[in-house]
Amino acid sequence: MELKNLSLQIPESNLPRVVIVGGGFAGLELAKGLKHASVQVVMLDRNNYHTFQPLLYQVATSGLEPDSIAGPLRKVFDGFKDFYFRMVKVDRIDHLSSTIETPIGNLSYDYLVLACGSKANFFGLEHIRRKSFPLKQVVHALNLRSQILQNFEKAVLTRDKSEKDALMNFVVVGGGPTGVEVAGALGELKNHVLPNDFPDLDFNDMEIHLIEGTSRLLGDMSSFAGAKAKKYLQKFNTNIILNRLVKNYDGQLVYLDNGDTITTQTLIWAAGVQGNLVDGVPETSTEGNRILVDQYNRVAGVDNIFAIGDLAVYKNQDYPKGHPMVAQVAIQQGRRLARNLAAHLAGKSWKPFEYKDKGSMATIGRNKAVVDLPTGMHFGGFVAWLIWMFVHLFALIGFRNKMVTFINWLWSYLTFDKGNRLIIRKFDRDKTSPVEAV
């Protein structure tokens, strides 16, 4: 039965309505911060869950199950008054009439907050967009997990050397945290997990290539961290290619800008992100796919629309190009905006957003991580790895997720194994583009 009578019905309220588009880090913190404010809150998201993106790579590499790194949004807002979640895609906004448009109807707002996050940036390379594996959503991680495991199941079936090479080679594009962490996790699969599973394959034939356009890894972190990450990855025999861009990919050959090619069935695209821009935002308020905002995260030129998180660019003296597109900025902008909206409605004045850098970190396999502290101090190794684990463990939503993740990590640490190796989304890239599969 086709449902013909769906509509975005939200009960009328005496309170002003804040519509939040997106339940990522920014939207989640904003909505939580508005719990006791005199507003009606409507949150819209295409998924019914919040994704803890920093651990997606562990889902993709069989370390964690998707349910441990995501939290059902309705559960988070259990008990909130005058709060409404709707699982729906937003088509466009009409700022002149203060309305958002969705496939099942329109909804008016008093305040609109765009917290739609970011998506993979393929820089207009359409072949790469259709054939490569991005890592921005839970389903992307499951698609990649299935692809990796299927590759080896097929590799034991082929008699052709070039087919086997294509199946056992992995190319990761982008030397930021995601690229480095995926490459490290693939190295662990190669060293500790897959050789037991596939005794008939020679894992010296498994190549992991990490391609980065600039001259170093982890460009947003200290040069110490970049050098350390490179050293760690080289211990896994990762082939690190710097100062090179990927120009094309036909599903079999990766073409670099110097004419080199690499054979692989699996190109993992972590080369960049772009804002998940919604139609209808005035062009004068955007830069690329992101939205220009002031110190209160107000969209330039529109009174009652805000943008927070990866989608927003706020430039100031300290950050002339805007803040980094990371979880901490999103979380802090969400919290600041919640306080500002509540203050505003209570007749008080706004406070500008000030980013408190809590440092950054990345992990590259067991016992190996790098940490940059905001004090300028940086270190690597076992202590960095322990810190990485505890910070991520405590940032997960809910006690169950923390416990299940902890059990998985402890078990993996003791056994050198990764437990989540089911192929549950049989993946045929010739039929479905990995970025579009839902």
Add this chain to the structure above:
Amino acid sequence: MELKNLSLQIPESNLPRVVIVGGGFAGLELAKGLKHASVQVVMLDRNNYHTFQPLLYQVATSGLEPDSIAGPLRKVFDGFKDFYFRMVKVDRIDHLSSTIETPIGNLSYDYLVLACGSKANFFGLEHIRRKSFPLKQVVHALNLRSQILQNFEKAVLTRDKSEKDALMNFVVVGGGPTGVEVAGALGELKNHVLPNDFPDLDFNDMEIHLIEGTSRLLGDMSSFAGAKAKKYLQKFNTNIILNRLVKNYDGQLVYLDNGDTITTQTLIWAAGVQGNLVDGVPETSTEGNRILVDQYNRVAGVDNIFAIGDLAVYKNQDYPKGHPMVAQVAIQQGRRLARNLAAHLAGKSWKPFEYKDKGSMATIGRNKAVVDLPTGMHFGGFVAWLIWMFVHLFALIGFRNKMVTFINWLWSYLTFDKGNRLIIRKFDRDKTSPVEAV
């Protein structure tokens, strides 16, 4: 890239080759039992994991994640010598040439063991096959989980009473353990979980119907167990309809044999199973979709082919219609056949299969289960529920699965919640038949 050079290459061995089709309970125990036998073992399965089917209903109802109730098959056989797993579908067998045929080529065998299990039996009702949700595979469980959660996300969006009814009603067909356990788990979602998630819905409107063709529930268990299960389900306000058959379903209306109809978007089909018969088995050796075997699980009329588990029917004085299609029979037949094959190759004689009934049990929500012991004793309630939990927990594959399942159960028990509520396989039944989705 299309892979053109795939083939079922298995190294030649001096030892006789045993090909096992299926890594369910029967095939798994057989292969484990052959670890030290003088044979080469080749296991084929369409999935890379073993499914613990008795807990599929918990995946479907958000209680457990799929990775905790399934085990990667390669992991199970880690360290086995002359053992080969291949993820491939078997098209047919040719018993005259002792060959199996697959989409990527043929494979000869000395001994063939068919352990393909069972699938849902729709009794030729094609509309029901296309529109209803069976519960025999991990992907079925995830499809049903997505359907259940999507239903409620849509129910808050509809203004139409009949659409809302169809979304909030669930019809379970079949009063065996699967039907009873699904109905019980839906009752728990209704009582403890969903009302917190959807405060805008009235859960008095959520109807759970359980339809059974005979005059009682749990027909293979004691009448005590059947009556107790009925009482437990009625506490959840489950509408139990006995002595009725479902004749048709159009995706919206369920048609019963007395002309009654029930409106629902979700028909869960647990009304019966049939053998997963492979093409090429001589017709004279089959009965319905199952294979007739003797006391050694040899296929009638063929020397070197065996069938074990749900696919096999072995009739004797104690079981004139064959043994029940349950895990224990499959496990015991797999173990017996392993010992017989090993003995046979060592020049010793065969021992006939004798089923040791270990009793049966079913659970209906927290603190509620029924247990029939082989002594003829039966009981229900909290103790039965504790026994049910520990038996299932210890039967799961691997320490990680046991721990993660235990954490989930403990957490659910303490919080009255179910943690795994992600919609990760957005399900559109109008496009895909739930039984065919992979």
